[in-house]
Amino acid sequence: MKSFVLIEPGKVGWFDSPLPVLSPYGAILRPVALAPCSSDVHTVFGGGSKKAPNLILGHECVAQIVEVGEFVRDFKPGEVVAVPAITPDWRDLGIQEHNFGHASAPFSGHQLGRSQPGVFAERFGIPDADTTLAKIPEGVTVEQALMCVDVVTTGFTGAECAGIQFGDTVAVIGIGPIGLMAVEGARHLGAARIIAVGSRPVCVKLAREFGATDILSYKDGDVAEKVKAMTGGLGADRVIICGGQDEAFAQAVDMVRYGIGTVSNVNYFGGTGNLPFPKFSGGRGMAGKTIRTELARGGRVRIQRMMEMVKYGRIHPEKLITHRLEGLDKIEEALYLMKEKPQDLIKVMVCVDGE
Numbered sequence: 001m002k003s004f005v006l007i008e009p010g011k012v013g014w015f016d017s018p019l020p021v022l023s024p025y026g027a028i029l030r031p032v033a034l035a036p037c038s039s040d041v042h043t044v045f046g047g048g049s050k051k052a053p054n055l056i057l058g059h060e061c062v063a064q065i066v067e068v069g070e071f072v073r074d075f076k077p078g079e080v081v082a083v084p085a086i087t088p089d090w091r092d093l094g095i096q097e098h099n100f101g102h103a104s105a106p107f108s109g110h111q112l113g114r115s116q117p118g119v120f121a122e123r124f125g126i127p128d129a130d131t132t133l134a135k136i137p138e139g140v141t142v143e144q145a146l147m148c149v150d151v152v153t154t155g156f157t158g159a160e161c162a163g164i165q166f167g168d169t170v171a172v173i174g175i176g177p178i179g180l181m182a183v184e185g186a187r188h189l190g191a192a193r194i195i196a197v198g199s200r201p202v203c204v205k206l207a208r209e210f211g212a213t214d215i216l217s218y219k220d221g222d223v224a225e226k227v228k229a230m231t232g233g234l235g236a237d238r239v240i241i242c243g244g245q246d247e248a249f250a251q252a253v254d255m256v257r258y259g260i261g262t263v264s265n266v267n268y269f270g271g272t273g274n275l276p277f278p279k280f281s282g283g284r285g286m287a288g289k290t291i292r293t294e295l296a297r298g299g300r301v302r303i304q305r306m307m308e309m310v311k312y313g314r315i316h317p318e319k320l321i322t323h324r325l326e327g328l329d330k331i332e333e334a335l336y337l338m339k340e341k342p343q344d345l346i347k348v349m350v351c352v353d354g355e
């Protein structure tokens with residue numbers, strides 16, 4: 001079958017991959033809508049850990065079920081479902097210790113397009129359909145469901161792990177798709193003031209729409225100093241890092257409050273080496289600032305909950321989609337759009353025809 005693969009680091013292309021094999025609890029699916037994301041860009045161009053040769057890429061997908069295994073209870077062929085980007089193996093013993101993202105090994109929850117073939121292919125397999133696939137509620141569109149499988153849950157994970165309290169001042173560093181959903185998540189969790197840090201006009205506009213009360217551009221100078229000045233010298237109660245290079249981590253520690261502040265990171269820091277921890281604003285190691293480093297929450301129930309938020313009109317993640325392409329062939333173009341980020345782009349989706 002036709003599939004879009006990582007040939008070697010930095011090089012992608014089309015490949016004739018073997019069809020997925022059906023397992024007793026699993027399902028075989030056909031993509032209906034796909035989205036490449038920044039983490040695909042990192043997988044290809046970021047020089048991460050070693051990947052299998054000709055690994056099928058992709059983990060953001062709404063799909064139609066083609067076939068189910070003999071022990072699958074809740075799903076039938078023909079059904080269109082949302083496929084979570086993070087698909088923990090719920091039989092991993094680490095799950096019993098509430099270690100959902102890294103139950104059996106680092107990043108064991110992130111399987112699609114990493115330790116298992118991804119979704120950028122004519123077919124893909126899911127080993128455990130009942131615990132993984134998410135039912136799309138009535139009234140939720142394919143586009144909305146597609147945004148829930150990764151972007152919404154990741155942004156919301158950043159907001160949840162920040163421990164937001166009513167009345168908080170929350171800074172969100174990076175307002176690409178994930179940061180925009182972190183803004184939305186912070187608003188829903190009770191943030192009073194939301195300072196969005198970013199400058200692309202298309203993102204700034206949506207940040208305001210999703211609940212940002214203030215916008216800070218990197219071009220305005222030191223954003224950490226600005227946040228402190230805006231908060232009477234105290235700093236933000238919570239900082240959510242959703243983008244930026246290594247210095248974003250130092251800025252987050254700089255701009256968060258002493259004693260009760262939390263930095264919640266869902267950003268990918270590429271390369272090797274260490275992140276900079278500012279000794280002074282870190283209180284020489286005694287500032288009482290909490291740092292959380294989180295992989296997005298996934299699995300069936302989580303993504304169904306994200307889609308409930310859409311169904312009842314609480315969130316509008318379809319607004320993130322600025323570009324639409326038709327046909328599986330367009331995945332390559334879509335991936336390069338995510339890499340090159342033209343001014344008017346937030347998120348691109350690819351619709352795949354039926355057969």
Ligand SMILES: [Zn+2]
Binds near residue numbers: 037040060150151
């Ligand atoms: Zn993604």
